[in-house]
Amino acid sequence: MMASVTGTGESVSAASLRRLPSYRQYLKVLQGMGREVVSCSHIGQALKLNPTQVRKDLAVTGIVGRPKVGYETEALIEAIESFLGWNNLNQAFLVGVGSMGTALLGYDQFNHYGLKIVAAFDNNPSLIGQKIHGHEVLSLDKLTDLAARMHVLVGILTVPAQAAQSVANLMIFGGIRAIWNFAPAPIEVPEGMVVQTEDLFSGFAVLSSRLAEVMGIRRKAGVNADANRR
Amino acid sequence: MMASVTGTGESVSAASLRRLPSYRQYLKVLQGMGREVVSCSHIGQALKLNPTQVRKDLAVTGIVGRPKVGYETEALIEAIESFLGWNNLNQAFLVGVGSMGTALLGYDQFNHYGLKIVAAFDNNPSLIGQKIHGHEVLSLDKLTDLAARMHVLVGILTVPAQAAQSVANLMIFGGIRAIWNFAPAPIEVPEGMVVQTEDLFSGFAVLSSRLAEVMGIRRKAGVNADANRR
Numbered sequence: 001m002m003a004s005v006t007g008t009g010e011s012v013s014a015a016s017l018r019r020l021p022s023y024r025q026y027l028k029v030l031q032g033m034g035r036e037v038v039s040c041s042h043i044g045q046a047l048k049l050n051p052t053q054v055r056k057d058l059a060v061t062g063i064v065g066r067p068k069v070g071y072e073t074e075a076l077i078e079a080i081e082s083f084l085g086w087n088n089l090n091q092a093f094l095v096g097v098g099s100m101g102t103a104l105l106g107y108d109q110f111n112h113y114g115l116k117i118v119a120a121f122d123n124n125p126s127l128i129g130q131k132i133h134g135h136e137v138l139s140l141d142k143l144t145d146l147a148a149r150m151h152v153l154v155g156i157l158t159v160p161a162q163a164a165q166s167v168a169n170l171m172i173f174g175g176i177r178a179i180w181n182f183a184p185a186p187i188e189v190p191e192g193m194v195v196q197t198e199d200l201f202s203g204f205a206v207l208s209s210r211l212a213e214v215m216g217i218r219r220k221a222g223v224n225a226d227a228n229r230r
Numbered sequence: 231m232m233a234s235v236t237g238t239g240e241s242v243s244a245a246s247l248r249r250l251p252s253y254r255q256y257l258k259v260l261q262g263m264g265r266e267v268v269s270c271s272h273i274g275q276a277l278k279l280n281p282t283q284v285r286k287d288l289a290v291t292g293i294v295g296r297p298k299v300g301y302e303t304e305a306l307i308e309a310i311e312s313f314l315g316w317n318n319l320n321q322a323f324l325v326g327v328g329s330m331g332t333a334l335l336g337y338d339q340f341n342h343y344g345l346k347i348v349a350a351f352d353n354n355p356s357l358i359g360q361k362i363h364g365h366e367v368l369s370l371d372k373l374t375d376l377a378a379r380m381h382v383l384v385g386i387l388t389v390p391a392q393a394a395q396s397v398a399n400l401m402i403f404g405g406i407r408a409i410w411n412f413a414p415a416p417i418e419v420p421e422g423m424v425v426q427t428e429d430l431f432s433g434f435a436v437l438s439s440r441l442a443e444v445m446g447i448r449r450k451a452g453v454n455a456d457a458n459r460r
Binding site (some may be wrong): 014015017018019020021022083084085086090098099100102103106107109113114115153154177178180184186192193194196198199200201202203204205206207208209210211212214215 | 244245247248249250251252277313314315316320328329330332333336337339343344345383384407408410414422423424426428429430431432433434435436437438439440441442444445
């Protein structure tokens, strides 16, 4: 699945942000092996990234490596987590216990990323009251009040396209500030809120386009296209 | 969820590719409304993108709009689909019928994106022979032969991290050329193959970082960091 990035100015930023979790994951492996210092070129080699890109990406966290030495592994992990807000556990509500919502509820890795799903909601009477991966499904009409009462900031939206905006509105009324949108529909939110829309097919676009290329089933693109793709 | 992009040189390309599905989706809406011609600025406004970015993204398909007129809607849709290989239906095998695999099997939109999951595999005896969203689950040991026999080119990997490489190898032996990897692990493939690794947390990194920013819980980053994020 993929995330849509809105606005040209933000795309470099988003690309760097999107790589931070893999840096962190790799640094944790190194940390587990007792490695205290690591260089950009080492990280780049492991993750198949250009060392200059690595340096640039990591600079967003405010940490600068020492020339010929590199980064202190532990300090770098902490800087990434602090930058991403992953050192504070975010409580989240999930709305829409269909196949995608169920898959996310069953994902036990969230707490490693500073995220804890504290309640799940649906408007389907046959789901309400059921336990899904240890989370009781609550009625959608409780969402706004509970969000406000529990000061929940993150909403995960896994509803069908036609319900996306109305459920997002309930989240907004409840004081939720960031919506992780898996619904196949754009949503409108007030200024100062954060929306990250995931689109399964933007990743698939990358895959299928490159497959068409390696299989030679795509006609050669023009010079402009090549220039853009480098 | 997100896709990891490998290599600096490719990131611009991948960002453009990732936006193509949303252009296509919007163009189809316009087409349904009978709109025959559309401009970059109109598309940009609807999708909250800079018109220059739109023009650049669309240029990768080889289509160039006419000044002061724009693009022919239908021709542009066809160019995007042809570029992405979505006008030829790709048959795919899915391996790993856990919560993610089940969610993908239940997703009925794939055929609109040129993708048809023709078989599902698992090594869990209690799953084999069951029907999940209309797909019978086959034993993993049939994967390689069946892939070769059916000339399947796309493999969808939804197995746990520790099984990712061994299942990828079975796909490779079966002649699969593109692996859509949802396992939380990198996989190695031979030259000339395509891998698109989806990482749920690269999208979450964008969300949580921006939430930290709007909530003011992140210390101000330095000048370098700001420069990189613009």
